[in-house]
Amino acid sequence: MSPSGAEVLRQIKSRIPEVDPADVRDQLGNGAVVIDVREAEEWSTGHIPGAKHVPKSFLESRIEGSAPDRDQHVILYCQSGNRSAWAARTLLDDLGYSNVESMTGGITLWKDRGYGVEQPRTLTAEQRDRYSRHLLLPEVGIEGQQKLLDAKVLLLGAGGLGSPTALYLAAAGVGTLGIVDDDTVDLSNLQRQVIHNSNRVGVPKVDSAEETITALNPDVQVNKYPVRLGPSNIMDILPGYDIVVDGLDNFPTRYLLNDASVRLQIPVVSAAILGFEGQLSVFKPYDGPCYRCLFPTPPPPELAPSCGANGVLGVLPGTMGLLQATEVIKLILGEGDPAIGRLLMYDALAATVSEVKIRRDPACPICSRHPEQIADEEMGVFPDYEAFCAGAH
Amino acid sequence: MATIKIPPVLRPSVGGEREISADGSSVGEILRSLADNHPDTKTQLFGSDGALNRYVNVYLNDEDVRVLDGLETVVGTSDTLVILPAMAGGARL
Numbered sequence: 346m347s348p349s350g351a352e353v354l355r356q357i358k359s360r361i362p363e364v365d366p367a368d369v370r371d372q373l374g375n376g377a378v379v380i381d382v383r384e385a386e387e388w389s390t391g392h393i394p395g396a397k398h399v400p401k402s403f404l405e406s407r408i409e410g411s412a413p414d415r416d417q418h419v420i421l422y423c424q425s426g427n428r429s430a431w432a433a434r435t436l437l438d439d440l441g442y443s444n445v446e447s448m449t450g451g452i453t454l455w456k457d458r459g460y461g462v463e464q465p466r467t468l469t470a471e472q473r474d475r476y477s478r479h480l481l482l483p484e485v486g487i488e489g490q491q492k493l494l495d496a497k498v499l500l501l502g503a504g505g506l507g508s509p510t511a512l513y514l515a516a517a518g519v520g521t522l523g524i525v526d527d528d529t530v531d532l533s534n535l536q537r538q539v540i541h542n543s544n545r546v547g548v549p550k551v552d553s554a555e556e557t558i559t560a561l562n563p564d565v566q567v568n569k570y571p572v573r574l575g576p577s578n579i580m581d582i583l584p585g586y587d588i589v590v591d592g593l594d595n596f597p598t599r600y601l602l603n604d605a606s607v608r609l610q611i612p613v614v615s616a617a618i619l620g621f622e623g624q625l626s627v628f629k630p631y632d633g634p635c636y637r638c639l640f641p642t643p644p645p646p647e648l649a650p651s652c653g654a655n656g657v658l659g660v661l662p663g664t665m666g667l668l669q670a671t672e673v674i675k676l677i678l679g680e681g682d683p684a685i686g687r688l689l690m691y692d693a694l695a696a697t698v699s700e701v702k703i704r705r706d707p708a709c710p711i712c713s714r715h716p717e718q719i720a721d722e723e724m725g726v727f728p729d730y731e732a733f734c735a736g737a738h
Numbered sequence: 739m740a741t742i743k744i745p746p747v748l749r750p751s752v753g754g755e756r757e758i759s760a761d762g763s764s765v766g767e768i769l770r771s772l773a774d775n776h777p778d779t780k781t782q783l784f785g786s787d788g789a790l791n792r793y794v795n796v797y798l799n800d801e802d803v804r805v806l807d808g809l810e811t812v813v814g815t816s817d818t819l820v821i822l823p824a825m826a827g828g829a830r831l
Contacts, residue, residue, distance in 0.1 A: 455827075596824070619746050621746075622745075639795070639824075640793060641793075642792050642793050644791075644793040644823050644824055647791075688822070699800075699820075700800060701795075701800045701801070701802070701822065702797075702800055702801055703802075704802060705804055
């Protein structure tokens with residue numbers, strides 16, 4: 346006769362390591378991964394501070410997201426210490442983990458001892474449904490989705506690059522999107538600026554973008570700036586944003602943005618397009634090079650065409666804008682390797698992506714200095730600035 | 739012969755080619771060979787002092803030649819030089 350469930354559990358507990366809540370408390374922050382194996386509704390009532398959540402029913406498929414190293418110290422707990430014992434056996438016997446303990450008495454005993462619990466922020470039922478495909482990813486999950494909802498991203502332009510970026514960031518649940526654009530929708534924009542539509546020709550782009558975003562995801566707050574970004578307003582607009590998405594088509598503003606973002610220490614996800622080719626890089630102040638490290642001076646106007654004068658394949662800003670959106674989400678989540686110190690070059694005709702390294706310039710006129718040393722009057726300035734602007738207009 | 743990748747803004751100066759092969763054993767020799775064969779590229783690549791214009795970056799494979807030996811950097815026949823002028827394109831702000 347097969348043993349009862351209670352008997353099997355007793356046998357498991359006799360051979361897996363168990364740990365007292367007092368020892369767990371002492372080890373918090375000492376490198377052990379503490380994992381709550383209860384169901385989502387139990388987790389939402391409060392968990393051990395710093396614990397990660399891997400429901401027992403998804404243990405085998407999701408444990409590597411929280412404990413990728415099979416030799417690291419893993420402490421499992423549940424409500425009373427039974428489910429965590431079963432889970433510990435699975436990790437030790439079936440998944441090859443070598444250092445796993447189950448906390449005796451579960452969170453019930455933990456609370457009885459008067460130890461602190463952390464109340465997780467929760468999503469509404471509608472949000473759980475809307476973001477369910479994010480929640481299934483260990484790299485996002487509820488915690489990552491909360492980061493997205495809390496994030497404030499500023500988009501410079503609701504044009505070719507800004508349209509797809511705004512759409513996907515809104516769909517992903519980035520909670521605040523600022524949009525700077527003083528233009529109105531033109532019929533010739535609609536070949537690529539997919540956030541607008543034929544009924545909105547003549548409408549300010551910030552209003553058109555807001556309408557589309559709000560219809561797509563009411564979680565998103567849209568801040569509209571129907572202005573041209575310039576020296577007189579940049580320090581009013583940028584502060585408070587976590588990330589700036591740049592698709593600027595002119596060099597004076599590009600340098601101004603660089604200098605302001607270094608001073609404010611806000612990362613800039615930058616892309617540029619021309620014809621069938623696009624470039625992308627992430628300029629994260631002091632972690633990597635800034636735009637001036639890459640290009641200390643702009644080219645003369647005749648070598649710096651913008652899309653207005655040159656054709657652009659309509660899908661290309663879509664491709665590059667979505668690469669920008671991807672980098673933004675990675676930065677918010679703190680996942681993956683952002684394109685910091687690298688310039689990606691996409692060639693649509695050749696269907697190739699290549700990259701070159703960008704180094705920080707130790708002599709960079711801006712990012713070699715402390716942010717507070719960068720003065721208002723030197724932001725956006727470069728040699729021959731007057732001549733450049735005279736030639737450009 | 740090393741391969742040079744030509745950026746869009748320089749293509750009109752080289753008959754529309756996207757890639758060009760050029761002789762030379764250093765970055766400087768190869769770029770000067772390019773400029774000799776396609777004179778319109780000369781002022782775009784080099785300043786009046788013969789140095790590379792600062793708004794043009796040149797990479798040997800994926801490394802900026804300025805952190806290597808500049809125009810003296812040795813180039814092998816299977817190497818690729820990437821010419822990268824600053825590019826802007828997107829929203830008009």
